[in-house]
Amino acid sequence: MTRSKKYRIWEGALLALLFLVIYYVIELGVVERLQPDFAAQWQHYAPFVKRLSLALFAIMVLLLAGRLVERLIDRSGDSHGVRYNLVRVTRLATWVCVAIVIIAFAFQNLYAAAVSFGLISLVLGFALQAPITSFIGWLYIVFRRPYHVGDRIQIDTMRGDVIEIGYLDTTLRECSGDYLGNDRASGRIIRFPNATVLKSEAINYSGPFKPYIWNETPVQIAYTSDLAFVESCLREAADADFKSHYADHEGEQDTASAVYFRINGYAWLEAVVSYPVEPEDTTGRRNRILRRALPALNREPDKVQFPQGTQR
Numbered sequence: 001m002t003r004s005k006k007y008r009i010w011e012g013a014l015l016a017l018l019f020l021v022i023y024y025v026i027e028l029g030v031v032e033r034l035q036p037d038f039a040a041q042w043q044h045y046a047p048f049v050k051r052l053s054l055a056l057f058a059i060m061v062l063l064l065a066g067r068l069v070e071r072l073i074d075r076s077g078d079s080h081g082v083r084y085n086l087v088r089v090t091r092l093a094t095w096v097c098v099a100i101v102i103i104a105f106a107f108q109n110l111y112a113a114a115v116s117f118g119l120i121s122l123v124l125g126f127a128l129q130a131p132i133t134s135f136i137g138w139l140y141i142v143f144r145r146p147y148h149v150g151d152r153i154q155i156d157t158m159r160g161d162v163i164e165i166g167y168l169d170t171t172l173r174e175c176s177g178d179y180l181g182n183d184r185a186s187g188r189i190i191r192f193p194n195a196t197v198l199k200s201e202a203i204n205y206s207g208p209f210k211p212y213i214w215n216e217t218p219v220q221i222a223y224t225s226d227l228a229f230v231e232s233c234l235r236e237a238a239d240a241d242f243k244s245h246y247a248d249h250e251g252e253q254d255t256a257s258a259v260y261f262r263i264n265g266y267a268w269l270e271a272v273v274s275y276p277v278e279p280e281d282t283t284g285r286r287n288r289i290l291r292r293a294l295p296a297l298n299r300e301p302d303k304v305q306f307p308q309g310t311q312r
Contacts, residue, residue, distance in 0.1 A: 003090070009064065012060050012063055012064050012067070013064060015056075016064065019054070019056045019057035019060065019262070020057045021169035022053040023053040023054050026046050026050045027050065027202050036074055047286050051105060052105070055080070055101055055102070055105040057190075058101045058156045059098050059101055059102075062096070062097045062098055062101070063094060063161055065094070066091060066094030069090045070090055070091070073086045073087055073090065073224075076170075079148065079166075080148070080149060080150055081147075081148020081149045081150055081162075082148065084149045084165065085142045085145075085148065085165065086139075087143065088138075089142060092167070106221075115292040130195065131168055132194045133193075133198070134167075134169065134193040135168060136194075136195075136198070137193070137196070137197050137198050138165070138166070138167050138194045140194075140197060140198060141165060141170070141194060141197060142165075146197060146202040146204060146212075147162055147202060147206075149162050149163065149165060150162060150206070150302050151205070151206035152175065152204075152206050152208075152280060153172070153203060153204050153205065154202075154203040154205070155192070155202045155203070156196065158172060158174070158192060159174065159175055159176055160172030160174040160175050160185075160190055161173045161175065161185075161280070162171060165194075166194075168194060168195075169192060169193050170191070170192055171189060171196055172189070172190040172191075172192075173189060173190075173193050173235060174183035174187075174188040174189065174190050175186055175280075182282075183280070183282045183283050184278075186190075186250065187260030189286055206279055210276075211278060212246075212277050212279070213277060213278075214274060214275070214276055215245070215274070215276075215277045215282050215285070216272050216273060216274040217268065217273050217275075217286045217289060218262075218270040218271070218272045218295055219234070219271045219272075219273075219291065219297075220266075220268045220270055220271075220306065221268065221269050221271055221304055221306060222269065222304075222305035222306070222307075223268075223269050224305060225303060225304045226303035226304065227261060227271075229300065229304065230271045230303075230304055231259040231271070232296065233297050234257075234259045234271060234273040234289075235258070235259055235273065236292075236293075236295050236296075237289045237290075237292035237293035238289050238293075239256070240274050241288045241292060242255065242257070242276070245281070245285070245288070246276075246278075249276075252275070255276050257273060257276075258273075258274045258275075259271060259272065259273050260272050260274070266307075268307055273289065273293075
């Protein structure tokens with residue numbers, strides 16, 4: 001917690017104590033005893049000031065409680081995405097409680113407050129259907145967890161890294177996009193309403209089951225190439241890059257690369273190397289594998305022939 005946040009907590013605690021002192025000063029009749037001449041006029045304002053001080057005390061206590069809960073969440077061992085959602089829920093619950101206190105202060109008659117709140121809710125329900133649906137979408141995101149902050153996702157035609165999940169919309173740092181043919185960040189920001197997740201499939205590239213996804217890279221070769229040699233070169237390049245850049249996951253199950261062959265539409269054969277990769281490293285890992293594999297393949301022209309010149 002930063003120094004400024006610590007100061008805000010102490011300031012809030014002092015304000016809450018001040019409002020409580022004001023309430024008990026009025027409740028005990030200190031003003032009337034100290035200023036008898038002012039007692040008649042003070043009796044007219046005292047109930048309002050007493051209710052106001054009690055309401056402000058309750059608001060400050062709620063805000064302090066919310067801030068302390070956020071501090072406990074920040075210190076928990078949960079992932080950043082989970083902590084982000086818990087903080088959002090805590091802030092929402094805090095401000096809902098604050099709103100209830102304000103309504104209770106504004107309406108002494110609870111029945112009148114309930115009727116007024118019901119009428120306002122009915123009007124707002126018709127006027128704000130889209131925002132309300134997006135808020136329900138936020139609740140779905142928080143409790144069903146289709147994605148967290150920091151995940152790379154694709155929803156409809158949008159793909160990128162989640163940088164913020166608001167009450168009404170989600171913000172992505174776009175990757176790929178209209179002007180790129182790779183998975184690098186495009187520099188653009190995408191905002192879409194949370195209601196989108198209720199009617200479209202959300203593809204999470206950073207899911208909870210594995211730290212990586214599977215990708216593949218094809219290389220065109222001739223039918224007369226030594227397929228066993230090509231397979232060994234591609235696998236060695238992929239495995240060496242994995243050992244170099246993914247040492248933390250070395251030895252885990254289902255991390256070995258694989259090579260298969262398929263027929264290309266232009267009369268060539270494709271050797272396809274399939275390998276695990278972290279979602280943010282797809283372009284980089286493909287480039288590193290090709291830089292390792294192609295020199296080894298080119299050193300053996302008798303075993304490997306590539307499309308060149310007019311022979312394509």
